[in-house]
Amino acid sequence: MRHIAVIGSGPAGYYTAEACQRLWGDVVRVDIIDRLPVPFGLIRSGVAPDHQSIKGVSRRYEAVALTDNIRFVGNVTIGRDVSIEELRGLYDAVVLATGAPHDRKLDIAGAELPGVVGSAALVGWYNGHPDYAELAPPLAGPGAVIIGHGNVALDVARVLAKAQQEFAGSDIVAHALAALDAATIDTITLLGRRGPHQIAMTTKEVAELNDLARAAPVIDPADLPPIEDDAQLDTGHRKVMAQLRAYAARGDSPKPIRIVFDFYAMPVAIEGGDRVQGVRVERTRLDEDGHAVGTGETYTIPASLVVSCVGYRTPPIEGVPYDDSAGRFANDEGRVGPGLYAVGWARRGPTGTIGTNRPDGYAIVEKIAADIGEGGGKSGRPALDSLLAERGVDVVTFRDWQKIETAEVAAARADAPREKFTTVEAMLAAREG
Template sequence: MRHVAIVGSGPAGYYTAEACQKQFGDQVRVDIIDRLPVPYGLIRTGVAPDHQSIKGVSRRYEATALSDNVRFVGNVTVGIDVTIAELVGLYDAVVLATGAPADRPLGIPGDDLPGVVGSAAFVGWYNGHPDFAGLAPVLSGPGAVIVGAGNVALDVARVLAKTGAEFTGSDIVGHALDSLGAASHENITILARRGPHQIAMTPKELGELGHLERAIPHVDPADLPPEAEDAALEPGLRKSVTHLRNFATLDAADKPITIAFDFYAMPVAVEGDGKVERVIVERTAIDAEGRANGTGETYVIPAALVVSCIGYRTPPIDGVPYDAKLGRFANDEGRISPGLYAVGWARRGPTGTIGTNRPDGFMIAEQIAVDTPDDYGKQGRAGLDLLLRDRNVDVVTFRDWQKIEAAEIAAARDGSPREKFTSIDAMLAARGN
């Protein structure tokens, strides 16, 4: 019997558990450990609340979680309640599937002013993550600036621009819905260091901006390359650029909110008297290697809110080798040290889609099969249970989570699938006895 502990219950964690089941059959016991009392990680608190079809993948993870040889061990913080060294001593393999939940800093003067937030925090706020429920972003003032050229930037812009009615069917949390309903930003600017041909925005997400009730996307035609150059792009990017070309033909005066794409632009400072009031932007030019370099030409964008969507980092864990430059655990194709592995964003950095984690999980399961004998004689979950009991850790099971979920569904407003609890205490209370 192999005993496997997976730290993190997001897509990478559950895909790895599924892969271990397929690799070892009934000769494996998998414990999925998470510091929150609720599972699914990025699916619950990272995917946009109005993208319910994507969140539906959690049903696949639920099937894995309800298997006889997989269990959820929630409300357990690795590094506090149990150490990595202790887990390695208890399990044949320990897999870090913690994702990359920490924002990369902007790294410019003024990036610590009130009103500057990272996308992980902002997305966590409107998705009900307990760490960010009290964020209170500035939703009034001269405008909002979003830094980044990927889908997260589009999610933030779309959420800022939508009316309350447009969130029908979503699971955006009540405190965010109320605050956004009172928002008064008329100008939302998306800053991209490079040009339309270098974006990481997908066609579906871009297309959504063209169907908002009170907001209209705008692209300066001067920022668009000659249309003939689109032919060299891969098909998905070509479709995205087609959306941008369409946006350049729209009349920004048709609706009260403008979502302006500002290409060849990078923020160099955030300024204000004790809070964000403006962003200093430098015009860029792309060199032969495709890098964006400042030209020295600067201008000012008035703003009360700056949301940085420039990437994520995996937080370090004591005792685990860490690659600070890449913002992930140091590993060789998933192997960190004997008995310790990384998977998903914790392994490769914040790249790829949710589905990219599935082959990642199967690769790690195969490595575990090569690296470990059929039976190390380790204690596995029995040893973990004893340790956590001795430390009075209040463990949340998957059955407990189902009670929490049922309470969230029962509390849902009309047209919403659930109203998420936004504090750990409330989650634990909903679990009952």
């Protein structure tokens, strides 16, 4: 029997468990350990609440979780309830699938001012993550600045701009829905250091701005390169450019909220006294290598809210080698140390889509199989249960999660699939039925 521990119950964790099951069948036991009482990680707390079709992949993970040899071990914190070294002693392999849930620091003056939030925090707030339920972002000012030109920045802009009725069918939490409904932001500026040809947005996300009830995208035609230059792009990016050109051709819109794409714009400081009042920006140009360099021309964009979408980091774990510059665990193609592996964003950093984690998980399991060979046979699951019971840890099972989910569905608004519990205490209470 092989005993595998997976730390983290997001896509990378469940794809790894699925790969173990496919490879070893009945001779493997996989424990998926998570600090929260609820599974699915990024799917629950990171995907935009109005992208329910993407969240539907959790049904695949649920099918894996309900098999006899895969187990969810929720409400267990690594370092507090059990250490990595202890798990390495109990399991034939330990796989770190913790993702990259922390914001990369915005390294400019004023970044610590109230009103500056990271995208992980803001997305966690409107998705009901317990770590961010009390965030209370300032939405009463006229302007918001989003730093970044990727899909996450677009998600944030879209959520800030939507009218309440446009969230029908989403699982945005009630506290965020109420706060957004009362918001007075009328200009949302997306800052990007480079130009339209360098943005990291996909066609679907850009096109979603086309259908907003009270907001319209604003693009300066002068920022667009000559149309013949689009030929050098791949097919997907050419479609993005076609959409951006269509937005630029529209000119002014009567809609009350403007989503402004500010290209060749590098934030150099957050301005304000006891709170954010604006973002000082330097105009850029591209050098011969395609890098953004400052021109010396600066201007200020008024804002009460600044959202930094500049990347994510994996939180370090005591005793695990860490690559601080990359913001992930130090590893050699997924191998961290004897019996210790990393997968997904914890291995490669915050790159790729949800689906990218599937081949990554399968590749890691192949490495584990090669390292274990015909060996294995550590104590695994029974020993962990004994250790956690001895320490009084209140473990949440997948069956418990199903009770929590049933309670969330029952508490939902008429036009929502669920109303998420936003505290661990509420989750644990719902488990009792």
